[in-house]
Amino acid sequence: MSEARKEFWNGVRAEVPLLIGVFPFGMIYGALALNAGLSAFASQMMSSMIFAGSAQFVTAQLVHDAAPGFVIIVTIAVVNLRHMLYSASLAPYLKNLSLKWKTLLSYLLTDEAYAPTILKFEKDGATPFSHWFLLGAGFSLWFTWQVSTALGIFLGAEIPREWPLDFALPLTFIAMVVPVLKKQPMIAAALSAGVTALLAYHLPFKLGLIVAALVGIAVGTWLEGRESPRGMI
């Protein structure tokens, strides 16, 4: 087997444990997007056009709430800002690649592809074929995400209309937030954002969401800075 193919399959293998967690998540997304009022085709296409789990859930919720387009787009940008960090962190290992490779790998750069790839790159460094590892991890995730979305849309269509399925979106967010609430600044960020969202609920264009998110981010960042002043350097 060629060196490139070997690295590709190493990437796929490293991704498998994460795929097991991603599959039900993709199914839930598919079912919920459909229930939020998106067409089956649009729900499916979002998984390749945006290809970012939490942003897709949030988009489905905001479409359901009839939020204006620019608010949805700003929210997608805020939710996906962290990808810039991954971009910065992988950049030194990918700097010698062609623009085509950089474009393709950027498209595939999700949380779940980044995690095993950075571990591998930090361990082995950049080798002539190491980018194939990221391609393997990223593509297997992309493929799983498309299939699980489709299955979710298919099964979601079978769920009776009168079930309060729209509630599953906030439930999904609860399941995502609660486990990260370990340290005081995290808890303060979540609570201050939540309370601000209540106070700003009646702002036009759903702007309360963006205001609340910024307040939460500011509170968390400020508290963490106060706890560890050395981190300010």
Add this chain to the structure above:
Amino acid sequence: MNIWLIMLIGGLVTFGLRFSLIYLFGRFEVPQTMRRALHYVPPAVLSAIIFPEILFHDGALDLSLGNTRLLAGLIAILTAWFSRNTLLTILVGMAALLILQLL
């Protein structure tokens, strides 16, 4: 705005964020404060969605026991806290809401 336009721009923005520093490597360093702030994005954004979803009822704050979504949400929070399992949290929360609505 048309859903397709939203998805197209949202997708381009997402791609742009992922592509940005891979493309610009060497010309821009992510500041420490921004790195730190990014950790707080998920809990802040998601809480800003969760709170009104479970605390508002027909456009008004409803802290009463009659607010079934609030009760089901609290049950889901406890489930998430103890199980740390996404699927279980959703299933328990949905079951709680369905049962509370029947009561």
